[in-house]
Amino acid sequence: MTPLSAASGVENVLRILEGRWKLVILFHLFGGKVLRFSDLERAIPAISQKMLIQQLRQMEADGIVRRIVHHQVPPKVEYCLTDWGQALCRALDALLKWAALREAEA
Amino acid sequence: MTPLSAASGVENVLRILEGRWKLVILFHLFGGKVLRFSDLERAIPAISQKMLIQQLRQMEADGIVRRIVHHQVPPKVEYCLTDWGQALCRALDALLKWAALREAEA
């Protein structure tokens, strides 16, 4: 694998993960949890509604989050990870370990 | 590990990797290669000098790139990965595989 193709492969992942809040959302949904929009708002107080919905929509478009709409009044919408999303979380494990070792050093 | 601590751990990595060119530089230096500033410029034609030096400096500050100055005229400066940098490349492997599977799907 050439340096460039490897980099472009990782770059696609980075593009999916980039965005101030994607990882926070990802890990809040990790483990099969199903959360409502307002649950996520409460879980991540620092995020604005605009950012929350924007990042969720992008993650949905990237196939790592599933949006479940219950047609009722008042509206109820739930979010959870797709299988790809779960797999992504696990794939981040090596990076987590690298980071942990690093902080231990410092 | 709580979702938040996990996310913050990965976020530190993401912060290190974020920047339009970090990964490209990383993979160009992977495998113990030692390149001059001008080598990197040639290897990555699309990058501007400003971005190249900026990203290199940040990577140096993050301890993943080493800068070697040869005091001579004309100046000669070389860059290579630190052990942490090499380890980071390897830690990206799981992500690469995830991305590869995904593209195969699509």
Added chain:
DNA sequence: CAGAATCCGTTATGATACTG
């Protein structure tokens, strides 16, 4: 050669108010 300094347009993010 290897930068530093400056200007400038684009994009990302945030605050606020409004709605079906």
Added chain:
DNA sequence: CAGTATCATAACGGATTCTG
């Protein structure tokens, strides 16, 4: 409740010029 719309600002990236 779960958004949308609008405006403002901050961060990012690029082009150009200059220098030890």
